[in-house]
Amino acid sequence: MTTAVQIDELVESASALAARGGRAILGITGAPGAGKSTVGSRIVSALGPERAVLVPMDGFHLANAVLLAKGLRQVKGAIQTFDDAGFASLLLRIRAQQPGEVVYAPSFNRDLEEPIAGSIAVLSEVPLVVTEGNYLLAEAGAWPAARACLTESWFLDPDRDRRHHWLINRHMDYGKSAADARLWALGSDENNARLIESMAHRADRVLRVKGL
Helix, strand or coil: EEEEEEEHHHHHHHHHCCCCCCEEEEEEEEEECCCCHHHHHHHHHHHHCCEEECHHHHHCCCCCCHHHCCHHHHHHHHHHHHHHHHHHHHHHHCCCCCCCCCCEEEEEEEEEEEEEECCCEEEECCCCCEEECCCCCCCCCHHHHHCCCCEEEEEEEEEEEHHHHHHHHHHHHHCCCHHHHHHHHHCHHHHHHHHHHHHHHCCCCCEEEEEE
């Protein structure tokens, strides 16, 4: 069942996870354009760098050169275009992080459309790691190992028309023409969305964030 919530309520829930003691990992998932990065960023910003850090799954996009070699460039963003084993290994390291250890995670540069290795420092004393991405609840490959590292998982379920509108605008912001943006959002992205939405029942909470 989808629950309507305000972003402030999610900040409170994340704050409670950060206060439990030890390391907590919060996973935020949903279809392309669902608002995952927005919610994750808002939570981390509200809690501050001493309490939370954002480690997006998008850092594990395969590089464009690899996608071209595999014939996958035109479906970038599909489940097979990510390094699932690398992502699972990172979450395992983060969950088992020792005092004083720094774990470096990759980010994703949308201007370059490429992952950037070692660009996020995860400090051992930060209690909450927020990770967000499309396939956190997938059951194939190494995704279940990643899911097992999550303390809690949230699935974002916005209005579909609103999601499409936001996604088309984002593609245009990063250089696609209006026609290409619409084609990508309603084609490749929507194919991925159907797969991702079939995973919603595996989440701890299914949420529609009001005012997002």
